[in-house]
Amino acid sequence: MSDKRHQLVMTALELFYQKGVHAVGINEVLAASGVAKKTLYHHFDSKEALVLAALRYRDDSFLHWLTRRLQTAPAGSERIGALFDALDDWFNSRVDELLPFNGCFFINVSGEFGEVDHPLHQQCSQHKRNVAALIHAEVQALGITPSRVAPLTDALCLLKEGAISMAHVQGDLTAAVKAKHAAKQLITAHG
Amino acid sequence: MSDKRHQLVMTALELFYQKGVHAVGINEVLAASGVAKKTLYHHFDSKEALVLAALRYRDDSFLHWLTRRLQTAPAGSERIGALFDALDDWFNSRVDELLPFNGCFFINVSGEFGEVDHPLHQQCSQHKRNVAALIHAEVQALGITPSRVAPLTDALCLLKEGAISMAHVQGDLTAAVKAKHAAKQLITAHG
DNA sequence: AAACAGGTAGACCGATCTGTCTACATGCAG
DNA sequence: CTGCATGTAGACAGATCGGTCTACCTGTTT
Numbered sequence: 001m002s003d004k005r006h007q008l009v010m011t012a013l014e015l016f017y018q019k020g021v022h023a024v025g026i027n028e029v030l031a032a033s034g035v036a037k038k039t040l041y042h043h044f045d046s047k048e049a050l051v052l053a054a055l056r057y058r059d060d061s062f063l064h065w066l067t068r069r070l071q072t073a074p075a076g077s078e079r080i081g082a083l084f085d086a087l088d089d090w091f092n093s094r095v096d097e098l099l100p101f102n103g104c105f106f107i108n109v110s111g112e113f114g115e116v117d118h119p120l121h122q123q124c125s126q127h128k129r130n131v132a133a134l135i136h137a138e139v140q141a142l143g144i145t146p147s148r149v150a151p152l153t154d155a156l157c158l159l160k161e162g163a164i165s166m167a168h169v170q171g172d173l174t175a176a177v178k179a180k181h182a183a184k185q186l187i188t189a190h191g
Numbered sequence: 192m193s194d195k196r197h198q199l200v201m202t203a204l205e206l207f208y209q210k211g212v213h214a215v216g217i218n219e220v221l222a223a224s225g226v227a228k229k230t231l232y233h234h235f236d237s238k239e240a241l242v243l244a245a246l247r248y249r250d251d252s253f254l255h256w257l258t259r260r261l262q263t264a265p266a267g268s269e270r271i272g273a274l275f276d277a278l279d280d281w282f283n284s285r286v287d288e289l290l291p292f293n294g295c296f297f298i299n300v301s302g303e304f305g306e307v308d309h310p311l312h313q314q315c316s317q318h319k320r321n322v323a324a325l326i327h328a329e330v331q332a333l334g335i336t337p338s339r340v341a342p343l344t345d346a347l348c349l350l351k352e353g354a355i356s357m358a359h360v361q362g363d364l365t366a367a368v369k370a371k372h373a374a375k376q377l378i379t380a381h382g
Numbered sequence: 383a384a385a386c387a388g389g390t391a392g393a394c395c396g397a398t399c400t401g402t403c404t405a406c407a408t409g410c411a412g
Numbered sequence: 413c414t415g416c417a418t419g420t421a422g423a424c425a426g427a428t429c430g431g432t433c434t435a436c437c438t439g440t441t442t
Contacts, residue, residue, distance in 0.1 A: 038392095047431090103305065106360060111294060111302040112303060114210065155369070158354055165356055170319050178345040182342075230419060395430105400426095403422100
Protein backbone atom coordinates (compact mmCIF):
# COMPACT_ATOMS: atom_id res chain seq x y z
CA MET A 1 0.00 0.00 0.00
CA SER A 2 1.41 3.28 -1.11
CA ASP A 3 1.93 6.13 1.28
CA LYS A 4 0.08 8.57 -0.95
CA ARG A 5 -2.87 6.26 -1.24
CA HIS A 6 -3.26 6.09 2.51
CA GLN A 7 -2.91 9.86 2.73
CA LEU A 8 -5.71 10.27 0.21
CA VAL A 9 -8.03 7.93 2.07
CA MET A 10 -7.43 9.68 5.39
CA THR A 11 -7.98 13.14 3.95
CA ALA A 12 -11.03 11.97 2.01
CA LEU A 13 -12.54 10.50 5.17
CA GLU A 14 -12.00 13.69 7.12
CA LEU A 15 -13.56 15.91 4.49
CA PHE A 16 -16.39 13.62 3.45
CA TYR A 17 -17.28 12.94 7.07
CA GLN A 18 -17.25 16.58 8.11
CA LYS A 19 -18.91 18.11 5.05
CA GLY A 20 -20.65 15.31 3.19
CA VAL A 21 -19.62 13.49 0.03
CA HIS A 22 -21.41 15.61 -2.55
CA ALA A 23 -20.31 18.82 -0.86
CA VAL A 24 -16.63 18.00 -1.26
CA GLY A 25 -15.02 18.00 -4.69
CA ILE A 26 -12.07 15.92 -5.76
CA ASN A 27 -9.98 19.08 -6.05
CA GLU A 28 -10.58 19.91 -2.41
CA VAL A 29 -9.35 16.48 -1.37
CA LEU A 30 -6.27 16.95 -3.52
CA ALA A 31 -5.48 20.38 -2.12
CA ALA A 32 -5.91 19.19 1.47
CA SER A 33 -3.82 16.07 1.00
CA GLY A 34 -1.13 17.64 -1.17
CA VAL A 35 -1.40 14.91 -3.77
CA ALA A 36 -1.54 15.34 -7.54
CA LYS A 37 -4.71 14.54 -9.44
CA LYS A 38 -2.94 12.02 -11.61
CA THR A 39 -1.87 10.13 -8.51
CA LEU A 40 -5.42 9.95 -7.24
CA TYR A 41 -6.68 8.49 -10.49
CA HIS A 42 -3.73 6.12 -10.51
CA HIS A 43 -4.94 4.58 -7.26
CA PHE A 44 -8.69 4.97 -7.71
CA ASP A 45 -10.93 4.60 -10.73
CA SER A 46 -13.32 7.33 -9.67
CA LYS A 47 -14.49 9.52 -6.83
CA GLU A 48 -16.89 6.76 -5.85
CA ALA A 49 -14.00 4.33 -5.43
CA LEU A 50 -12.31 6.82 -3.13
CA VAL A 51 -15.47 7.17 -1.07
CA LEU A 52 -15.70 3.39 -0.84
CA ALA A 53 -12.11 3.21 0.40
CA ALA A 54 -12.88 5.88 2.99
CA LEU A 55 -15.91 3.89 4.15
CA ARG A 56 -13.85 0.73 4.48
CA TYR A 57 -11.14 2.54 6.41
CA ARG A 58 -13.72 4.00 8.76
CA ASP A 59 -15.34 0.60 9.19
CA ASP A 60 -11.99 -0.85 10.17
CA SER A 61 -10.90 1.86 12.56
CA PHE A 62 -14.31 2.13 14.22
CA LEU A 63 -14.55 -1.61 14.82
CA HIS A 64 -11.03 -1.79 16.18
CA TRP A 65 -11.65 1.13 18.48
CA LEU A 66 -14.93 -0.28 19.77
CA THR A 67 -13.46 -3.73 20.28
CA ARG A 68 -10.64 -2.25 22.33
CA ARG A 69 -13.07 -0.18 24.39
CA LEU A 70 -15.29 -3.15 25.18
CA GLN A 71 -12.30 -5.14 26.40
CA THR A 72 -11.57 -2.53 29.06
CA ALA A 73 -14.56 -3.82 31.03
CA PRO A 74 -14.99 -7.34 32.43
CA ALA A 75 -17.20 -9.55 30.28
CA GLY A 76 -20.87 -9.44 31.21
CA SER A 77 -23.33 -6.64 31.73
CA GLU A 78 -20.53 -4.18 32.43
CA ARG A 79 -19.44 -4.56 28.82
CA ILE A 80 -22.80 -3.27 27.69
CA GLY A 81 -22.26 -0.30 29.95
CA ALA A 82 -18.82 0.17 28.42
CA LEU A 83 -20.44 0.25 24.98
CA PHE A 84 -22.50 3.29 25.86
CA ASP A 85 -19.61 4.89 27.73
CA ALA A 86 -17.62 4.57 24.55
CA LEU A 87 -20.42 6.20 22.57
CA ASP A 88 -20.49 9.02 25.09
CA ASP A 89 -16.80 9.69 24.52
CA TRP A 90 -17.34 9.62 20.77
CA PHE A 91 -20.29 12.02 20.84
CA ASN A 92 -18.31 14.47 22.94
CA SER A 93 -15.35 14.26 20.57
CA ARG A 94 -13.04 12.80 23.17
CA VAL A 95 -11.79 10.15 20.76
CA ASP A 96 -9.15 11.60 18.46
CA GLU A 97 -8.98 8.64 16.11
CA LEU A 98 -12.71 8.96 15.35
CA LEU A 99 -12.38 12.64 14.35
CA PRO A 100 -14.63 15.40 15.70
CA PHE A 101 -18.14 13.98 16.02
CA ASN A 102 -20.44 14.65 13.09
CA GLY A 103 -22.90 11.81 13.38
CA CYS A 104 -22.32 8.38 11.91
CA PHE A 105 -20.43 8.50 8.61
CA PHE A 106 -22.37 5.49 7.36
CA ILE A 107 -25.77 6.95 8.19
CA ASN A 108 -24.74 10.20 6.51
CA VAL A 109 -23.53 8.47 3.36
CA SER A 110 -26.67 6.32 3.28
CA GLY A 111 -28.66 9.52 3.25
CA GLU A 112 -26.76 10.79 0.23
CA PHE A 113 -26.87 7.49 -1.65
CA GLY A 114 -30.31 6.20 -0.85
CA GLU A 115 -30.73 3.48 -3.48
CA VAL A 116 -30.56 0.16 -1.66
CA ASP A 117 -28.42 -1.55 -4.29
CA HIS A 118 -25.83 1.23 -4.49
CA PRO A 119 -22.33 -0.05 -3.60
CA LEU A 120 -21.79 2.77 -1.13
CA HIS A 121 -25.11 2.09 0.57
CA GLN A 122 -24.31 -1.60 0.83
CA GLN A 123 -20.96 -0.85 2.41
CA CYS A 124 -22.79 1.22 5.04
CA SER A 125 -25.20 -1.62 5.66
CA GLN A 126 -22.27 -4.01 6.06
CA HIS A 127 -20.67 -1.79 8.69
CA LYS A 128 -23.83 -1.80 10.76
CA ARG A 129 -24.00 -5.56 10.55
CA ASN A 130 -20.38 -5.77 11.71
CA VAL A 131 -21.11 -3.65 14.77
CA ALA A 132 -24.26 -5.62 15.47
CA ALA A 133 -22.21 -8.83 15.43
CA LEU A 134 -19.91 -7.37 18.07
CA ILE A 135 -22.86 -6.50 20.28
CA HIS A 136 -24.46 -9.87 19.66
CA ALA A 137 -21.37 -11.60 21.03
CA GLU A 138 -21.47 -9.54 24.21
CA VAL A 139 -25.16 -10.23 24.72
CA GLN A 140 -24.54 -13.94 24.38
CA ALA A 141 -21.85 -13.64 27.03
CA LEU A 142 -24.49 -12.37 29.44
CA GLY A 143 -25.73 -15.95 29.78
CA ILE A 144 -29.41 -15.13 29.48
CA THR A 145 -32.08 -17.38 28.01
CA PRO A 146 -30.95 -18.11 24.44
CA SER A 147 -34.29 -17.14 22.95
CA ARG A 148 -33.85 -13.69 24.45
CA VAL A 149 -30.43 -13.02 22.98
CA ALA A 150 -31.65 -11.83 19.60
CA PRO A 151 -34.37 -9.48 20.90
CA LEU A 152 -32.01 -7.91 23.43
CA THR A 153 -29.33 -7.47 20.78
CA ASP A 154 -31.88 -5.77 18.54
CA ALA A 155 -32.96 -3.48 21.36
CA LEU A 156 -29.39 -2.47 22.18
CA CYS A 157 -28.66 -1.77 18.53
CA LEU A 158 -31.79 0.35 18.29
CA LEU A 159 -30.74 2.34 21.35
CA LYS A 160 -27.24 2.77 19.95
CA GLU A 161 -28.47 3.97 16.55
CA GLY A 162 -31.03 6.21 18.20
CA ALA A 163 -28.37 7.76 20.40
CA ILE A 164 -26.16 8.53 17.41
CA SER A 165 -29.04 10.17 15.58
CA MET A 166 -30.20 12.17 18.58
CA ALA A 167 -26.68 13.30 19.35
CA HIS A 168 -26.14 14.50 15.81
CA VAL A 169 -29.49 15.90 14.65
CA GLN A 170 -30.61 17.37 17.97
CA GLY A 171 -27.12 18.02 19.24
CA ASP A 172 -27.99 16.15 22.44
CA LEU A 173 -24.56 15.18 23.72
CA THR A 174 -26.08 13.27 26.64
CA ALA A 175 -27.82 10.82 24.33
CA ALA A 176 -25.42 8.00 25.17
CA VAL A 177 -26.10 8.40 28.89
CA LYS A 178 -29.84 8.23 28.27
CA ALA A 179 -29.39 5.16 26.12
CA LYS A 180 -27.28 3.54 28.81
CA HIS A 181 -30.06 3.94 31.35
CA ALA A 182 -32.62 2.42 29.03
CA ALA A 183 -30.24 -0.43 28.24
CA LYS A 184 -29.76 -1.17 31.94
CA GLN A 185 -33.50 -1.46 32.45
CA LEU A 186 -33.85 -3.80 29.51
CA ILE A 187 -31.07 -6.04 30.78
CA THR A 188 -32.58 -6.09 34.24
CA ALA A 189 -35.95 -7.01 32.75
CA HIS A 190 -34.28 -9.84 30.88
CA GLY A 191 -32.46 -11.19 33.93
CA MET B 192 -49.98 30.97 -1.06
CA SER B 193 -49.54 30.59 -4.74
CA ASP B 194 -50.39 27.39 -6.53
CA LYS B 195 -47.00 27.27 -8.25
CA ARG B 196 -45.19 27.77 -5.00
CA HIS B 197 -46.89 24.79 -3.44
CA GLN B 198 -46.18 22.73 -6.53
CA LEU B 199 -42.49 23.60 -6.24
CA VAL B 200 -42.31 22.65 -2.58
CA MET B 201 -44.02 19.31 -3.18
CA THR B 202 -41.78 18.42 -6.10
CA ALA B 203 -38.68 19.60 -4.26
CA LEU B 204 -39.57 17.44 -1.27
CA GLU B 205 -40.07 14.37 -3.42
CA LEU B 206 -36.77 14.76 -5.25
CA PHE B 207 -34.65 15.92 -2.31
CA TYR B 208 -36.04 13.15 -0.12
CA GLN B 209 -35.50 10.40 -2.66
CA LYS B 210 -32.13 11.47 -4.04
CA GLY B 211 -30.61 13.88 -1.54
CA VAL B 212 -30.34 17.66 -1.68
CA HIS B 213 -26.92 17.99 -3.29
CA ALA B 214 -27.71 15.29 -5.85
CA VAL B 215 -30.70 17.18 -7.23
CA GLY B 216 -30.21 20.39 -9.20
CA ILE B 217 -32.63 23.25 -9.40
CA ASN B 218 -33.19 22.45 -13.07
CA GLU B 219 -34.37 18.96 -12.23
CA VAL B 220 -36.91 20.36 -9.80
CA LEU B 221 -38.10 22.78 -12.47
CA ALA B 222 -38.45 20.10 -15.13
CA ALA B 223 -40.34 17.78 -12.77
CA SER B 224 -42.69 20.47 -11.53
CA GLY B 225 -43.25 22.19 -14.89
CA VAL B 226 -42.48 25.59 -13.45
CA ALA B 227 -40.25 28.28 -14.96
CA LYS B 228 -36.96 29.18 -13.34
CA LYS B 229 -37.95 32.80 -12.97
CA THR B 230 -41.00 31.73 -10.99
CA LEU B 231 -38.89 29.69 -8.60
CA TYR B 232 -36.60 32.62 -7.88
CA HIS B 233 -39.63 34.84 -7.50
CA HIS B 234 -40.88 32.74 -4.62
CA PHE B 235 -37.54 31.69 -3.13
CA ASP B 236 -34.29 33.57 -2.68
CA SER B 237 -32.13 30.52 -3.28
CA LYS B 238 -32.04 26.77 -3.45
CA GLU B 239 -31.47 26.71 0.29
CA ALA B 240 -34.73 28.59 0.84
CA LEU B 241 -36.52 25.97 -1.23
CA VAL B 242 -34.97 23.19 0.81
CA LEU B 243 -36.06 24.96 3.99
CA ALA B 244 -39.62 25.20 2.69
CA ALA B 245 -39.56 21.50 1.84
CA LEU B 246 -38.35 20.70 5.35
CA ARG B 247 -41.11 22.78 6.88
CA TYR B 248 -43.71 21.14 4.69
CA ARG B 249 -42.45 17.71 5.66
CA ASP B 250 -42.42 18.68 9.33
CA ASP B 251 -46.04 19.74 9.05
CA SER B 252 -47.35 16.74 7.16
CA PHE B 253 -45.41 14.24 9.25
CA LEU B 254 -46.66 15.69 12.52
CA HIS B 255 -50.25 15.82 11.28
CA TRP B 256 -50.06 12.24 10.07
CA LEU B 257 -48.54 10.98 13.31
CA THR B 258 -51.03 12.88 15.44
CA ARG B 259 -53.90 11.34 13.49
CA ARG B 260 -52.39 7.87 13.80
CA LEU B 261 -51.94 8.16 17.55
CA GLN B 262 -55.56 9.19 17.98
CA THR B 263 -56.75 5.93 16.43
CA ALA B 264 -55.78 4.15 19.64
CA PRO B 265 -57.24 4.80 23.11
CA ALA B 266 -55.04 6.98 25.29
CA GLY B 267 -52.58 5.07 27.40
CA SER B 268 -50.03 2.41 26.65
CA GLU B 269 -51.87 1.40 23.47
CA ARG B 270 -50.97 4.77 22.02
CA ILE B 271 -47.30 3.93 22.39
CA GLY B 272 -48.00 0.73 20.51
CA ALA B 273 -49.80 2.75 17.85
CA LEU B 274 -46.69 4.91 17.48
CA PHE B 275 -44.58 1.96 16.44
CA ASP B 276 -47.37 0.51 14.30
CA ALA B 277 -47.40 3.81 12.46
CA LEU B 278 -43.63 3.63 11.98
CA ASP B 279 -44.03 0.11 10.64
CA ASP B 280 -46.47 1.33 8.00
CA TRP B 281 -44.12 4.16 7.09
CA PHE B 282 -41.06 1.91 6.74
CA ASN B 283 -42.99 -0.45 4.49
CA SER B 284 -44.19 2.43 2.33
CA ARG B 285 -47.84 1.89 3.16
CA VAL B 286 -48.40 5.60 3.79
CA ASP B 287 -48.87 7.45 0.51
CA GLU B 288 -48.67 10.92 2.00
CA LEU B 289 -45.20 10.21 3.40
CA LEU B 290 -43.84 9.12 0.00
CA PRO B 291 -41.90 5.87 -0.55
CA PHE B 292 -39.68 5.31 2.48
CA ASN B 293 -36.12 6.53 2.17
CA GLY B 294 -35.17 7.08 5.78
CA CYS B 295 -35.92 10.24 7.69
CA PHE B 296 -35.67 13.35 5.54
CA PHE B 297 -34.39 15.33 8.49
CA ILE B 298 -31.66 12.86 9.37
CA ASN B 299 -30.62 12.75 5.73
CA VAL B 300 -30.48 16.53 5.41
CA SER B 301 -28.60 16.77 8.71
CA GLY B 302 -26.02 14.47 7.20
CA GLU B 303 -25.58 16.74 4.21
CA PHE B 304 -25.50 19.95 6.25
CA GLY B 305 -23.59 18.94 9.31
CA GLU B 306 -22.69 22.31 10.81
CA VAL B 307 -24.80 22.74 13.94
CA ASP B 308 -25.63 26.37 13.30
CA HIS B 309 -26.75 25.84 9.71
CA PRO B 310 -30.40 26.92 9.21
CA LEU B 311 -31.26 23.63 7.53
CA HIS B 312 -29.71 21.63 10.35
CA GLN B 313 -31.60 23.66 12.92
CA GLN B 314 -34.87 23.04 11.12
CA CYS B 315 -34.14 19.31 11.31
CA SER B 316 -33.41 19.61 15.00
CA GLN B 317 -36.69 21.46 15.50
CA HIS B 318 -38.66 18.71 13.80
CA LYS B 319 -37.21 16.11 16.12
CA ARG B 320 -38.12 18.25 19.11
CA ASN B 321 -41.67 18.55 17.78
CA VAL B 322 -42.04 14.79 17.50
CA ALA B 323 -40.49 14.33 20.92
CA ALA B 324 -43.08 16.71 22.38
CA LEU B 325 -45.84 14.57 20.91
CA ILE B 326 -44.39 11.47 22.49
CA HIS B 327 -43.81 13.25 25.78
CA ALA B 328 -47.52 14.07 25.98
CA GLU B 329 -48.46 10.43 25.47
CA VAL B 330 -46.01 9.26 28.10
CA GLN B 331 -47.47 11.71 30.58
CA ALA B 332 -50.90 10.29 29.84
CA LEU B 333 -49.66 6.91 31.02
CA GLY B 334 -49.95 8.16 34.57
CA ILE B 335 -46.62 6.85 35.74
CA THR B 336 -44.42 8.36 38.43
CA PRO B 337 -43.67 11.92 37.22
CA SER B 338 -39.94 11.54 37.69
CA ARG B 339 -40.01 8.66 35.25
CA VAL B 340 -41.78 10.51 32.45
CA ALA B 341 -38.68 12.14 31.01
CA PRO B 342 -36.46 9.02 31.00
CA LEU B 343 -39.17 6.92 29.40
CA THR B 344 -39.79 9.59 26.77
CA ASP B 345 -36.09 9.65 26.02
CA ALA B 346 -35.98 5.89 25.71
CA LEU B 347 -38.95 5.79 23.34
CA CYS B 348 -37.42 8.52 21.20
CA LEU B 349 -34.15 6.62 21.07
CA LEU B 350 -35.95 3.47 19.97
CA LYS B 351 -37.89 5.42 17.36
CA GLU B 352 -34.76 7.05 15.92
CA GLY B 353 -32.90 3.79 16.02
CA ALA B 354 -35.70 2.04 14.16
CA ILE B 355 -35.67 4.65 11.41
CA SER B 356 -31.92 4.33 11.01
CA MET B 357 -31.94 0.55 11.03
CA ALA B 358 -34.81 0.41 8.56
CA HIS B 359 -33.01 2.71 6.17
CA VAL B 360 -29.32 1.84 6.41
CA GLN B 361 -29.69 -1.89 6.93
CA GLY B 362 -32.94 -2.18 5.05
CA ASP B 363 -34.49 -3.94 8.03
CA LEU B 364 -38.19 -3.36 7.44
CA THR B 365 -39.08 -5.10 10.69
CA ALA B 366 -37.23 -2.52 12.77
CA ALA B 367 -40.45 -0.94 14.02
CA VAL B 368 -41.73 -4.27 15.29
CA LYS B 369 -38.49 -4.86 17.16
CA ALA B 370 -38.64 -1.38 18.64
CA LYS B 371 -42.22 -1.98 19.71
CA HIS B 372 -41.22 -5.05 21.67
CA ALA B 373 -38.44 -3.20 23.44
CA ALA B 374 -40.80 -0.32 24.19
CA LYS B 375 -43.32 -2.68 25.74
CA GLN B 376 -40.71 -4.08 28.08
CA LEU B 377 -39.63 -0.63 29.13
CA ILE B 378 -43.19 0.44 29.87
CA THR B 379 -43.81 -2.74 31.85
CA ALA B 380 -40.63 -2.12 33.82
CA HIS B 381 -41.85 1.40 34.58
CA GLY B 382 -45.33 0.33 35.73
C1' DA C 383 22.09 2.09 -19.88
C1' DA C 384 17.36 1.16 -20.20
C1' DA C 385 12.89 0.44 -18.53
C1' DC C 386 9.47 1.25 -15.40
C1' DA C 387 6.63 2.54 -11.26
C1' DG C 388 5.19 6.31 -8.97
C1' DG C 389 5.25 10.93 -8.33
C1' DT C 390 4.60 16.38 -9.60
C1' DA C 391 1.90 20.58 -11.72
C1' DG C 392 -1.61 22.02 -14.04
C1' DA C 393 -3.91 22.75 -18.71
C1' DC C 394 -7.86 21.11 -20.63
C1' DC C 395 -12.65 18.89 -21.74
C1' DG C 396 -17.50 18.59 -21.55
C1' DA C 397 -21.00 18.68 -18.40
C1' DT C 398 -23.56 20.69 -14.76
C1' DC C 399 -24.31 23.89 -11.11
C1' DT C 400 -26.86 28.23 -9.09
C1' DG C 401 -28.59 32.29 -10.26
C1' DT C 402 -29.68 36.49 -13.56
C1' DC C 403 -31.58 38.25 -17.40
C1' DT C 404 -34.57 39.61 -21.55
C1' DA C 405 -38.86 39.43 -23.72
C1' DC C 406 -43.43 38.44 -23.59
C1' DA C 407 -48.36 36.92 -21.84
C1' DT C 408 -52.32 37.17 -18.60
C1' DG C 409 -55.49 38.76 -15.20
C1' DC C 410 -56.87 41.78 -11.69
C1' DA C 411 -57.11 46.31 -8.87
C1' DG C 412 -57.20 51.20 -8.72
C1' DC D 413 -56.17 52.64 -19.06
C1' DT D 414 -52.50 51.81 -16.20
C1' DG D 415 -49.75 49.27 -13.19
C1' DC D 416 -48.48 45.36 -10.82
C1' DA D 417 -48.18 40.58 -9.55
C1' DT D 418 -47.59 36.35 -11.55
C1' DG D 419 -46.51 33.50 -14.96
C1' DT D 420 -43.95 31.45 -19.45
C1' DA D 421 -39.43 29.93 -22.20
C1' DG D 422 -34.97 29.86 -22.36
C1' DA D 423 -30.41 32.29 -23.29
C1' DC D 424 -26.68 33.42 -20.61
C1' DA D 425 -22.85 34.06 -17.03
C1' DG D 426 -19.43 32.43 -14.01
C1' DA D 427 -18.07 28.88 -11.26
C1' DT D 428 -17.17 24.20 -10.28
C1' DC D 429 -17.63 19.44 -11.18
C1' DG D 430 -15.27 14.64 -12.35
C1' DG D 431 -11.98 13.00 -15.19
C1' DT D 432 -8.15 12.92 -18.98
C1' DC D 433 -4.01 14.34 -20.61
C1' DT D 434 0.83 16.14 -21.61
C1' DA D 435 5.26 16.96 -19.94
C1' DC D 436 8.48 16.33 -16.69
C1' DC D 437 11.01 14.42 -12.42
C1' DT D 438 12.99 10.66 -9.34
C1' DG D 439 14.19 6.48 -7.74
C1' DT D 440 14.78 1.25 -8.28
C1' DT D 441 15.27 -2.83 -10.85
C1' DT D 442 16.94 -5.39 -14.59
